Amino acid sequence: MTPPVDFDALKLRLIEIQPELPKRLQQVAAFALEHPDEMALGTAASVAGHARVQASTLVRFAQSIGFSGFSDLQEIFRSRLRNRWPDYPERMMALHEKAMDSGDPTHLLAGFADSATASLARLRESVTRESLDRAIDALTSARTVYLLGQRRAFPVSHYLAYALAKLGVRATLIDNVGSLGAEQLAHAGRDDALIAISFAPYTPLTIELTRQAAARDVPIVVITDSPLSPLASFAKVRFEVAESDFGSFRSLSATFCLAITLAVALANRRADGG
Amino acid sequence: MTPPVDFDALKLRLIEIQPELPKRLQQVAAFALEHPDEMALGTAASVAGHARVQASTLVRFAQSIGFSGFSDLQEIFRSRLRNRWPDYPERMMALHEKAMDSGDPTHLLAGFADSATASLARLRESVTRESLDRAIDALTSARTVYLLGQRRAFPVSHYLAYALAKLGVRATLIDNVGSLGAEQLAHAGRDDALIAISFAPYTPLTIELTRQAAARDVPIVVITDSPLSPLASFAKVRFEVAESDFGSFRSLSATFCLAITLAVALANRRADGG
């Protein structure tokens, strides 16, 4: 069998033959495509370690595609690295300028990526350890963590529900399916907690349900975009996330980042504290 | 003498001390700056050959700058090649460990923010104008855009549904509420389009519904994490988003960024083209 001559050919070949490959060899194929840099720079042993495979499997993999051994295969990944655009900052500049012409969607992509990056940078500066600690305290002592976010904020609360479930934390997502939002939150009490998320224009349902929960003394962590947010007054702990926007669409990157931080920190605390 | 920590520092150091270096060492310095790729990927012997020098000279060169040997020096060149941030993996490790044993949640936040930022940077490099254009073409000619993403990917498809609705694009979210996923997608035909999103471990429902849609010739734009993804083969256009992960949680920033780019570009195209 004749081995692929460049990275693209290799990629195609792998896509083609992967289904009929043994398990471990599939594993290697997936790893190779996901970590091409590692394949290029690492040693057979280190790559094998990261891919959870024996070094000999790497050799077998290479041979099954037609190479004589791992080293030959690695040469493909190395040449890919050589031919990659020489200098990063220059390329970035060129990309920005070239994309300025209208109708180029890469311009949009760059814009959204920039604004997300900016949001993340600002998040890091604006969130204090103290507020994080207080939020995690409040959540740690909760029997059930309720998650509320509608419309734009719904992706965040849904992702939190997913993450908390994975982390073994009891959480309930208020998704308002069938307009049962109020009922979904009805049993939240003072030994639970609510994470309420809303941005301008604030969804009335989110405000109303948060208000009701606050009236029942449910500890509330609020993620919003302004200290003047209608949610602010209900908050035991409040985070203001200033997402920069590009065009009229705000990124949610910083909000997600904060959310997952809360989730993981909470799980860690539970694991430590018993 | 303390060795430079990254490529730029090394460059400066070399320029500074080059005049007072012995002849062969100057030769090596010049070669190193002119052929950084060779320095990164070659062996001591091959580099020595190209630079018309003995291998031992390379070692002495490295030591004269403060490294323990050629291998340490080579690491600098390799990390330059790996990605724009030379110390990214180390930084990640450090943050992770700090976050783990200090219990300081701001380290977690920094880690997630970093990994999101890295994902965004990589996204910009990996997405080509050509694939964006093809995706937008496919979506523009669709009567209805169907959005499919479950579990981890659900936040993305939900957000897309929100954004497309705001932009005046007819879109249907396959949320599988009440297990009506198949029925929600039942009327999609060849003049519609589907955006299918899934990451490992791929949700069976997403794969199955995408397969069914593909069988009915629905044009499909796939967002996934590997060319070997089970979704890949159904795709008319495929995006591979390599999100870096921190701990065991992947950021979704790059995926959101790509999604919103598609949405806005689509709306723009519709507005222009009539």
Place this chain on the structure above:
DNA sequence: AGCTTTTTGGAACTTTCATTCTGTCTGCCG
């Protein structure tokens, strides 16, 4: 269920590589 074939993990083997060491050479100062 038993046999055959394929696949896998691990150790042994061989090669390659970086590094050290030694003798020689060159340039400089006495």
Place this chain on the structure above:
DNA sequence: CGGCAGACAGAATGAAAGTTCCAAAAAGCT
């Protein structure tokens, strides 16, 4: 002109890497 110090090339060395092989396990087939 002779001696000294630094630099150099090339061989020797020891470590690390890639590869091969074999036995055990798994998968497939009758």
